[in-house]
Amino acid sequence: MSDPFVCARCAEKGKTCCELTPGTEEVCFPVSDYERERILECAPDSGGFVLQLNSPLFIENLLKLFPGQRRTVKELFPPGGMHYRLEVDSGGKCLFLGSGGCVIPKEARPLYCRLFPFWTDESGRITLLEVESCLAQQENKTPGKLFKTLGISQSEVRELHSQLRIAWGFAAHVDNG
Ligand code: SF4
Ligand code: SF4
Numbered sequence: 001m002s003d004p005f006v007c008a009r010c011a012e013k014g015k016t017c018c019e020l021t022p023g024t025e026e027v028c029f030p031v032s033d034y035e036r037e038r039i040l041e042c043a044p045d046s047g048g049f050v051l052q053l054n055s056p057l058f059i060e061n062l063l064k065l066f067p068g069q070r071r072t073v074k075e076l077f078p079p080g081g082m083h084y085r086l087e088v089d090s091g092g093k094c095l096f097l098g099s100g101g102c103v104i105p106k107e108a109r110p111l112y113c114r115l116f117p118f119w120t121d122e123s124g125r126i127t128l129l130e131v132e133s134c135l136a137q138q139e140n141k142t143p144g145k146l147f148k149t150l151g152i153s154q155s156e157v158r159e160l161h162s163q164l165r166i167a168w169g170f171a172a173h174v175d176n177g
Contacts, residue, residue: 002151003136007101010135017116017134018102020092026052027061029112030083032167039096042108047096048087054079068122072173086110111164118152120161126154 010016020028031039036049052058054077062073077083087095096103106114117129117137128146131137140146147153165171 003149004151006136006149013135015133017131018094018097020088022090022092025088026055026058028085030077030085030168031110034167035110036084038108039104043096043104047094049084050087051082052085054081054083065119066170069170072170075173076169111160111167115157115160115164118157120158124158126157
């Protein structure tokens with residue numbers, strides 16, 4: 001059964017996936033122009049984005065998400081270039097995080113946020129981005145239960161991941177290296 005309150009319970013306990021550890025901003029996921037424009041149409045004054053350097057650590061992190069796509073990662077996020085990410089406050093909280101959760105309507109949230117904690121590998125297999133503090137993961141040790149609790153289906157995960165690949169520019173590249 002889905003648990004619509006698991007993320008609210010997680011927020012009551014402490015840090016959620018909408019907060020990062022201050023100092024780790026450079027490895028925050030990128031937000032594409034397409035995603036940013038959609039968000040700005042829905043929540044223009046609520047939060048923000050900042051430009052972030054494509055640092056070696058950021059690129060290394062992307063390569064973990066897209067293994068075997070080194071050339072594409074470097075083309076899309078050239079070393080020394082810049083990308084947008086979500087802006088956070090001094091405590092690491094996303095500026096779109098309101099007292100009742102994310103202020104952006106679900107359909108317009110960054111695709112990474114909508115997918116979390118799921119991911120998909122090159123062969124289309126759904127994988128898990130393991131995060132210790134995620135209450136949904138703590139309470140649901142099998143993927144089936146986690147899908148149910150978070151109210152998302154495998155086909156929705158695949159569809160969101162494919163939208164993310166298009167938005168971030170990966171779908172237009174063939175990369176075997
Ligand atoms: S955009 Fe919304 S869902 Fe994504 S990190 Fe910020 S508050 Fe959380
Ligand atoms: S997805 Fe996990 S980490 Fe994010 S708010 Fe929900 S329970 Fe917490």
